[in-house]
Amino acid sequence: MTVKDSLVPLDGMRGVRRTLSVSNVPSTGTFLLRLGEGNTIKQVSDNEFAVDDQHYYIQIASSPNKPFLRTVGNKIELVIVVKGNAPSQITYSLLW
Numbered sequence: 001m002t003v004k005d006s007l008v009p010l011d012g013m014r015g016v017r018r019t020l021s022v023s024n025v026p027s028t029g030t031f032l033l034r035l036g037e038g039n040t041i042k043q044v045s046d047n048e049f050a051v052d053d054q055h056y057y058i059q060i061a062s063s064p065n066k067p068f069l070r071t072v073g074n075k076i077e078l079v080i081v082v083k084g085n086a087p088s089q090i091t092y093s094l095l096w
Helices: none
Strands: 002-009 015-023 030-038 041-045 048-051 056-062 068-072 075-083 088-095
Touching: 015 030, 015 056, 030 048, 030 056, 030 088, 041 075, 075 088
Parallel strands: none
Antiparallel strands: 002 015, 015 088, 030 075, 041 048, 048 056, 056 088, 068 075
């Protein structure tokens, strides 16, 4: 699997925009990309999530699949599934 990662600061130093390009995912495998982790994560709009009582936000700009929340131990994770041979690009912002 190949992953390319790009971070760009947002205007006004209010966060960063991250773009991940994923390719060559094995056809028999599934890759979970963790976008964030916290004690709490709440969906505040169709594409935006508040982490740890609005400590920061994750705003999804583009994704091949819909993100979902899962519990691991005593933490909540926001993850996206990436699978198959077709290249995928995920773009999201971390806002504070």
